[in-house]
Amino acid sequence: MDFTRFMNKFNEIERQLSPTSALRLSFDNISPETEEPPDGNKRLWGVPVPPFVSDKVVSWIEEEFNEAPVYYNGNCVLKKVENVRMIDRYNTKNPTVGTLYLTATHLIFVEPDSNKETWILHMHVANIEKLPLSTTGSPLLIRCKTFLSVTFVIPKDSECHDVYTSLIKLYQPVSINKLYCFNYQPAKDDFPKNAGWDFFKLDAEFKHMLVPNDNWTLCSMNEKYELCDTYPRQIYVPKEATTLMLISSSRFRSKGRLPALTYLHNNKASICRCSQPLSGFSARCLEDEQMLEAIRKTNPNTDYMYVVDTRPRINAMANRAAGKGYENEAFYENIKFHFLGIENIHVQRASLQKVLEACEQKSPTMSAFMNALESSGWLKHIRSILDTSSFIANAVDKGVSVVVHCSDGWDRTAQVCSLAQLMLNPYYRTIKGFQALIEKDWLAFGHKFSERCGHIQTDAREVSPIFTQFLDCTWQLMTQRNDSFEFNERFLLILHDHVHSCQFGTFVGNCEKDRLDLKLSERTFSLWGFMANHLNEYINPLYKPNVDESIKANLAPQCIKFWRGMYCRFESGIHPREPLGDLLLDSKEHCNSLEDHVQHLTKRIASFKNYISKSAKKLQDATTTSTTKAPKEPTTSEINDNKYNYDKKLSELSAADDDHPLKANNMSFANLSLNAEHTSPPQALPDEINSVAVDWKPMRNVTTCSCSTPFDQFSKKTHCWRCGDIFCERCIDKNVALPGHDSGKAVPVCRGCFRQMQKQSP
Numbered sequence: 171m172d173f174t175r176f177m178n179k180f181n182e183i184e185r186q187l188s189p190t191s192a193l194r195l196s197f198d199n200i201s202p203e204t205e206e207p208p209d210g211n212k213r214l215w216g217v218p219v220p221p222f223v224s225d226k227v228v229s230w231i232e233e234e235f236n237e238a239p240v241y242y243n244g245n246c247v248l249k250k251v252e253n254v255r256m257i258d259r260y261n262t263k264n265p266t267v268g269t270l271y272l273t274a275t276h277l278i279f280v281e282p283d284s285n286k287e288t289w290i291l292h293m294h295v296a297n298i299e300k301l302p303l304s305t306t307g308s309p310l311l312i313r314c315k316t317f318l319s320v321t322f323v324i325p326k327d328s329e330c331h332d333v334y335t336s337l338i339k340l341y342q343p344v345s346i347n348k349l350y351c352f353n354y355q356p357a358k359d360d361f362p363k364n365a366g367w368d369f370f371k372l373d374a375e376f377k378h379m380l381v382p383n384d385n386w387t388l389c390s391m392n393e394k395y396e397l398c399d400t401y402p403r404q405i406y407v408p409k410e411a412t413t414l415m416l417i418s419s420s421r422f423r424s425k426g427r428l429p430a431l432t433y434l435h436n437n438k439a440s441i442c443r444c445s446q447p448l449s450g451f452s453a454r455c456l457e458d459e460q461m462l463e464a465i466r467k468t469n470p471n472t473d474y475m476y477v478v479d480t481r482p483r484i485n486a487m488a489n490r491a492a493g494k495g496y497e498n499e500a501f502y503e504n505i506k507f508h509f510l511g512i513e514n515i516h517v518q519r520a521s522l523q524k525v526l527e528a529c530e531q532k533s534p535t536m537s538a539f540m541n542a543l544e545s546s547g548w549l550k551h552i553r554s555i556l557d558t559s560s561f562i563a564n565a566v567d568k569g570v571s572v573v574v575h576c577s578d579g580w581d582r583t584a585q586v587c588s589l590a591q592l593m594l595n596p597y598y599r600t601i602k603g604f605q606a607l608i609e610k611d612w613l614a615f616g617h618k619f620s621e622r623c624g625h626i627q628t629d630a631r632e633v634s635p636i637f638t639q640f641l642d643c644t645w646q647l648m649t650q651r652n653d654s655f656e657f658n659e660r661f662l663l664i665l666h667d668h669v670h671s672c673q674f675g676t677f678v679g680n681c682e683k684d685r686l687d688l689k690l691s692e693r694t695f696s697l698w699g700f701m702a703n704h705l706n707e708y709i710n711p712l713y714k715p716n717v718d719e720s721i722k723a724n725l726a727p728q729c730i731k732f733w734r735g736m737y738c739r740f741e742s743g744i745h746p747r748e749p750l751g752d753l754l755l756d757s758k759e760h761c762n763s764l765e766d767h768v769q770h771l772t773k774r775i776a777s778f779k780n781y782i783s784k785s786a787k788k789l790q791d792a793t794t795t796s797t798t799k800a801p802k803e804p805t806t807s808e809i810n811d812n813k814y815n816y817d818k819k820l821s822e823l824s825a826a827d828d829d830h831p832l833k834a835n836n837m838s839f840a841n842l843s844l845n846a847e848h849t850s851p852p853q854a855l856p857d858e859i860n861s862v863a864v865d866w867k868p869m870r871n872v873t874t875c876s877c878s879t880p881f882d883q884f885s886k887k888t889h890c891w892r893c894g895d896i897f898c899e900r901c902i903d904k905n906v907a908l909p910g911h912d913s914g915k916a917v918p919v920c921r922g923c924f925r926q927m928q929k930q931s932p
């Protein structure tokens with residue numbers, strides 16, 4: 171099928187349909203296995219057609235395209251190319267040969283020999299380059315936002331051109347409504363659409379900090395985004411701030427981003443954020459000056475506060491010529507003003523570009539790599555972000571409030587405010603707290619995710635790795651203090667990937683208002699809902715809760731590291747076979763399982779003992795009443811054998827009175843009714859014992875899951891707690907309580923075990 175022609179016609183049909191464009195949706199979800207037509211008997215190429223697609227459209231498509239579409243793994247394939255060679259930078263001599271499938275959402279490369287599949291989400295593509303024709307075909311270089319970079323060599327140039335032009339259209343849609351999240355459907359019964367959208371509420375987060383209180387109040391003036399449309403509706407300001415102060419201050423600040431509370435520490439010192447004042451060379455705003463004074467007064471412990479401008483002094487000076495600038499210490503009472511020198515989005519973008527070039531060198535020498543990394547300046551930028559964050563955290567820790575801004579207050583300000591909180595408060599170092607921090611300081615306060623991540627076609631100069639740097643800085647803190655964070659590196663990588671994937675609506679749009687206007691919570695799934703189902707993959711086994719209240723970043727140059735796990739994630743051969751954290755977590759889980767099992771067995775034995783001694787007592791009572799004396803026994807020294815004792819008790823029991831419960835019910839284990847603590851019958855014991863794997867298969871040398879998915883350095887290997895075998899994340903998706911565990915906690919089991927357990931307990 172001619173793909174371009176298909177897409178043109180397709181778009182034409184789409185335009186005729188409603189703006190919600192249900193047809194595309196239906197195409198993505200059509201799977202050849204579907205048996206029942208959803209309604210009536212409309213079918214297209216034997217596949218049921220949803221009711222909202224009219225007969226006219228169906229017959230029209232059938233006439234225009236007499237070929238049925240090809241499917242791969244339930245995905246409608248738009249183009250399929252055979253004999254494609256995939257070149258890995260580290261394996262240029264033996265490229266793998268396979269089939270390339272282009273679907274509406276992914277590019278899939280399948281290596282038939284090894285069962286290996288490489289899936290590239292269109293939304294993850296950063297750029298595509300058609301390289302000069304070679305003797306083996308036409309090479310297509312694809313660089314991804316996840317830092318994967320691959321070259322496909324396609325035998326025919328015309329086919330390469332087709333794939334190229336299709337990808338260009340697909341990877342960066344023009345309209346936000348074409349993003350992946352509006353089509354994405356998780357696997358059946360994975361999690362509901364509303365899951366995650368209500369996990370975080372701004373007022374609840376502030377309540378955590380005991381706000382509102384005597385000094386801080388909720389300002390209702392932004393309910394309809396009148397004060398500032400890139401701020402949240404709920405903003406917290408000093409109680410003393412008057413309406414006039416709020417309005418004037420908002421007008422005197424770039425984009426209306428007036429000073430508002432983002433964090434209140436337990437010593438009354440606070441972090442407020444805003445944008446630069448429109449001060450130019452000499453302009454003043456009395457109400458803005460009063461506003462800052464009102465903020466200072468909320469903290470009675472000091473008679474001054476800091477105003478931190480995160481920019482280098484020279485940038486701020488240059489802004490004055492454009493009528494913007496910074497606070498003049500002479501006009502603002504009791505402030506101490508500081509420049510801190512984080513470069514702007516353009517410098518950061520160029521720097522990351524150089525990092526990637528350093529990583530892309532073909533077998534570089536040590537000095538070539540080090541020079542390239544050095545000249546990128548990346549680690550210097552990371553350090554200066556951490557430096558500024560530390561300044562804020564230290565000030566707050568010592569009881570001094572801080573007001574932070576950069577230019578518009580949505581990039582550098584978001585970075586340093588959130589990192590300072592991460593250092594100050596252990597809550598933000600938990601999985602839930604970190605997500606709440608992102609919700610508050612990045613999503614609510616308006617970081618422009620869609621522009622910075624290039625979700626849709628936009629000005630390339632707006633794209634910048636600001637959020638990536640925030641994750642990088644978090645990783646630096648994590649490596650310095652590995653017991654202070656509840657989450658692991660994988661958690662950060664998943665966050666990074668989904669900020670760019672647009673699979674979930676969470677990071678779509680540039681501010682809270684955008685997300686409400688797009689009705690994302692109704693139309694898309696939430697990343698938080700998805701992550702809640704995978705929490706066991708994100709746990710740091712070394713985490714000690716509340717080991718320290720606040721942590722400090724070590725800013726010595728030797729302590730700032732290059733994050734190989736992020737920027738060189740897809741390079742084979744440079745990562746450990748198993749991340750240490752995974753091994754540790756696995757051993758911990760294995761121990762937990764065994765301890766739980768031991769606990770269960772101990773209780774079982776105790777209940778048996780208890781019962782037997784009770785029965786023996788009953789027996790003794792019975793014999794003393796009916797006969798005068800029990801028969802003489804061998805001396806105790808002769809009967810130290812458990813088996814002997816047990817057999818003896820049994821024979822005693824069988825000889826007991828007729829009113830004995832065992833006697834009445836035909837003596838057998840099946841009818842032993844034990845004490846209330848354990849109600850399961852004794853014949854369940856073998857099942858209980860078999861339900862817990864004592865030995866777990868070693869992780870080493872396991873290269874594929876039983877579903878034949880190959881494991882690589884970043885896929886998590888998970889043990890089934892029932893059979894002890896190793897599976898990929900996709901195959902371990904059931905959690906059930908095992909009969910052999912005392913705790914009754916739901917634990918991961920493989921699908922095979924899950925089926926067997928269901929058979930056992932109908």
Ligand SMILES: [Zn+2]
Nearest residue numbers: 890893920923
């Ligand atoms: Zn299993």
Ligand SMILES: [Zn+2]
Nearest residue numbers: 875877898901
């Ligand atoms: Zn698997």
